[in-house]
Amino acid sequence: MRHLLLLLALITGWSAPLAAAPAHRPVAASLPSQRVDLARWGAEHGLAGHTASHGDEFQLANRSTQFSFKIDSTKLSADGTEIRLAYPVVHAGEHYWISQRDVESTLGPLLSPPKRPAARPIRLVAVNAGHGGKDPGNLDGRRLEKSYTILLAGEVRRALERAGLRVLMIRQGDTFVDLDERAAAANRAKADLYVSLHFNCMPGESVREVRGVETYCLTPAGLSSTNDNGNHGGSWQPGNRFDRDNIVLARQIHHAVVDGTDLDDRGVRRARFKELTLLDMPGVLLEGGYMTNPGDSRNIYSPEGRTKLARSIVDGILAYKRLVERGTAE
Ligand SMILES: [Zn+2]
Known part of the structure; x- marks a missing residue:
């Protein structure tokens, strides 16, 4: 498919899909507009934030949970276990940003796991x-x-x-x-x-x-x-x-x-x-x-x-x- 697009682009000068290819996109631009300030989200959920590893990492922690975010990477370490996010975490200005979707689909459930109804235990x-x-x-x-x-x-x-x-x-x-x-x-x-x-x-x-x-x-x-x-x-x-x-x-x-x-x-x-x-x-x-x-x-x-x-x-x-x-x- 990729080869076909390339061929088509060469013949017609049509280049939009290639220009949009993620490999050529700068990392910061790959974070969607719905983004969340990690330190602020942490504070709202009882997690203290600090920068580690010479600014390559941002951590949020309370007494039982530690999230370590690698900057410009989709790798999250949750209490020492690696979890891949959908978008990289980025550092811009004074803030560390994560996509809203990663907060909803990963951080949220890990911090507050769903509960099963008492009448429906796992059997x-x-x-x-x-x-x-x-x-x-x-x-x-x-x-x-x-x-x-x-x-x-x-x-x-x-x-x-x-x-x-x-x-x-x-x-x-x-x-x-x-x-x-x-x-x-x-x-x-x-x-x-x-x-x-x-x-x-x-x-x-x-x-x-x-x-x-x-x-x-x-x-x-x-x-x-x-x-x-x-x-x-x-x-x-x-x-x-x-x-x-x-x-x-x-x-x-x-x-x-x-x-x-x-x-x-x-x-x-x-x-x-x-x-x-x-x-x-x-x-x-x-x-x-x-x-x-x-x-x-x-x-x-x-x-x-x-x-x-x-x-x-x-x-x-x-x-x-x-x-x-x-x-x-x-
Ligand atoms: Zn298999």
Whole structure:
């Protein structure tokens, strides 16, 4: 598509879409007009602000929460866990600015997580082993992603059941299930949460050092997905009803996995993965390390490594459950 546009531009002199390409846009200009003064927002929410790392970082903190914003970057560290914002935080004049949408979709829910009605505790978790049947997922030599996601899903199931939760396995064996049907099965069963399990891959010898865990939740409407280079847009999806829960669930699972395994922190990210768009409940998709990285793959391919990862995922689910079930609903 990009090549076609370039060709069209060369032939006709038509250049508007290229001029608007985010890669050529200065960072400050990429922040939308609806922006919020971080220090002021912090003060209104009981968080003290200060500049750190020679002005490269702005921090907001109270006794239980610390947000560190990297200037000119979309990287937010929330109590030590990386979360990707939709827009970079910028420093202009005396102020640090963040987009209003990032405040609504990330800072707000993390600071004041939603509460579940007391009558609806979390009981049933849908566990999706990525790929299966004719869809092998990523390949690392003769190793297939689908073989390891089903093994991890089994471990997650056992750990959830030990914790007293019920589990819906979206696929049981080496079977192919459409992405729409995966979400539909969770919806039919009225699952309370949905967790999709995958492993990542970076083909090519030179990038074998790329490693770590990524936890994805659905991109809010109108915003850019993390791996989409700031191309803001995208319509509302049914899964967006749970935006506030999605980011809190993703954050809890990601934090527990970074804490409980050797996996590097590649951040909570946003994407419009088909299965997440269709859910009637909060959901995340976890990429539990890179099959192409020697360190990550040792854990992915070993029962001990998978057990550790599964226990951490379940620790995160239980932390989310405690957080949203506290007290009665507002
Ligand atoms: Zn996958």
